[in-house]
Amino acid sequence: MRFISEPFSNLCEISTKLKGFVMGRLFIKLTIIITVVSLLFIPVNNFVKQSHDYNINHAMLAFKKHPYPVDIINLGTSHSMYAYYFKPTGLSHLDLALPAQTIQYDYKLLREYGEYLKPDGVVIISISQITFANSETNYVGNYYKVLDRTEIEPFDLIDYYSYLYLPALDSGRFNSALAGKFKNFKWNSHQSWKNNGKNYSERKYEKVEAQYREAIENKTIEQNVEQLREMVDYCSEKGYRVVLTMEPVQQSYQEYFNEEVMNKLVFQYLKPLELDIPFLNYMSDHRFVNNREYFIDPDHLNSEGRKKYSWIVYKDLKKLGYL
């Protein structure tokens, strides 16, 4: 009896105290603080929700809402995302590339949206410097709305809901939104075209090198190579026409990612796969390399470059008999 009555008496004691001034004061204080914090947080949250980076997958979301049959799908990272615009060619096109997208997510997106590819449709698998060194841990938020939950790895329920409703809670997302707002607030030397793009390309090179070292340590390269083979097999199983591409870059970028470097990062893994599919490598294409006007920065095409490049790819695909 004592055992039962004692907690009860404590409960009574606490409730008495809660009624009292002391705990009441704490409760009121906390309520005021939480209310003000919430009021301040709402506009910040809206700011993040409206940012370019948070809505980076808007084209995919729009497609998901109103899907239609497509002639061509491109996968890959930001290099691919900024590279294709097939509208003038008359092709219906779905862009499934996102910044720093891993080959695992290329495959997941292809499985999710491949059904909208017309018979004999073309899948462009973009190969970039980070294709084999990329790991899966970052940017899963980009896929919460475009993929099924079960496809997200690792799936974290708290992160999922905070991404959907409270994205500003993630400082990374807030920082991206802020950086997007203050695009030119950079060190002079960090500007994309400072020193003719060399500073940018050097920083990118160091980043990729670090990523590559990490990938070697974590043994992610073998997994990514295997994933590419699996994806190509999947495409042939489904009857998709597959082509590997490498998008054009500007001279300064090419100087850092020269043949030797690209061999280390990509080709030494790609060649042994002996994939029976065409590989269109435009990385050092003379029509782009020395034409800065086609680029936003040394490794991403602008709208002008995108149009020109897409026409070239279109014609080459025709030559291959893919279109």
Next chain:
Amino acid sequence: MTFISIEFLLFFAIIVFTYYLIPHRLRWILLLAASYVFYAILSIQFIPLLLTSTAFTYVTGIIIEKQETKKQKKKVMLVGIFVLLFFLGWFKYFNFVNDSFRAIAKYMDWNYTLPYQEIVLPLAISFYTLQAVSYLVDIYYGKQKAERHYGYFSIYFAFFPQLVAGPIERAKKLLPQFKVEQKLNYENLHYGMKRIAWGFFKKTLIADRLAPIVSSVFDNPNPTGSQIVLATILFSIQLFADFSALSDIAIGCAKMLGINLSENFKQPHYAVSIADFWSRWHITFSTWLRDYIFIPLCKGKKKRSEIYLAIVMTFLVSGIWHGAAWTFVIWGFIHGFYRVFGDYTKQFRGKMASFIQLDQSPVLHKWIKIAITFLLVCFSRVFFRSDSVTQAFENAQLFLTIHSWRPSGIVQAFEIFSLLDLVIFLFFFIIVQIFHYIERNNVSTWKWLSGNSITARFAFYIFIIVSVLIFGVSGQGFIYGGF
């Protein structure tokens, strides 16, 4: 579930609520269960080791007490310490010793075949082992009675707020607090919440913002000298913010349960000498080293050289405790050398200060001493942060090159930050410095704040929470959590 997570805050809120809801005689069960659940979530595979170490220390303590002669007590104590250190040594130092032997064998062209073993370091083993050793030694010296209540003893061993990385507490201080009925107290809850919030602030806005910046330099195979200088200074700031944040959260959590933990930091980067630094940095560890290593080593020693040797040995123990690598041993040795050199030249330095009339401007003199101490500490941290001895010496060489300290080079080195990140970091760094400034001129910033208007206080609390929510970076573990 780390301290910096919504999961932990929810977990802790449930514990606090239940703690004050249930009668005192059941609270130890709650605290023990919470501690083991917390540990299990972080590192379930080492729960058996934690339980074994607890049971072993508990039994050994009682056996020591039951011995009749001092000699017998000593024997049991030494066996107990040996077993505890064996656990620590096996998990933490096996590969260190193994690798060292292999390197020696390779150099001497001997045949050494024992391969590298995959051994995972059990979470918190370095911390709870120290608490266990101090408990056994204190029983031997009669400063502490062997605890008979296994539940209370187990909480002392695994109290979740301080389990992962201290503060390292003595049984004498902690055990009686568990036994006293803690009343629901507004001040405790209020103060605890503030300390936790401040810990979150330092961790997410200073330490974790700096972590990738510092790593980008130390992981770079070819950093510039100025980058090493800047990254080392930033690492010092990161390390302090990281570790003191952990202590703040631990102290705040315990306070909300009515338990007072020891302070672990007193603005160490404002120390005027290395001796002063160690009385302000990781205080509970420094006092542990003093009481259980340095004083026993000095027993019967009168010569200055013998005391100096004891100092160096104590710092070597400190180094090896931090990590099983030669970089930490060198780091410990450097601090031992600093300490001995500082003591040996104390009079001379005093005379020099008088000679150049520096002692006539005490404020300037003090700030010069602070700057020199800080830079000496920073230099030692080149070894603390570097991944290998070779890298550490290369970085140390860069740190000591005059060319690395060119103002223009240092300014350029700031480009390791993006400009936006730098502005955000500096803003919060200044806030922390203002907080410390107030603390240096008052007993406590929190007390100073309570003397201000309610609007000012609320504005500050809201500022902390909003800053953590919006600008706070999380995801990095605590540096000392890895020791």
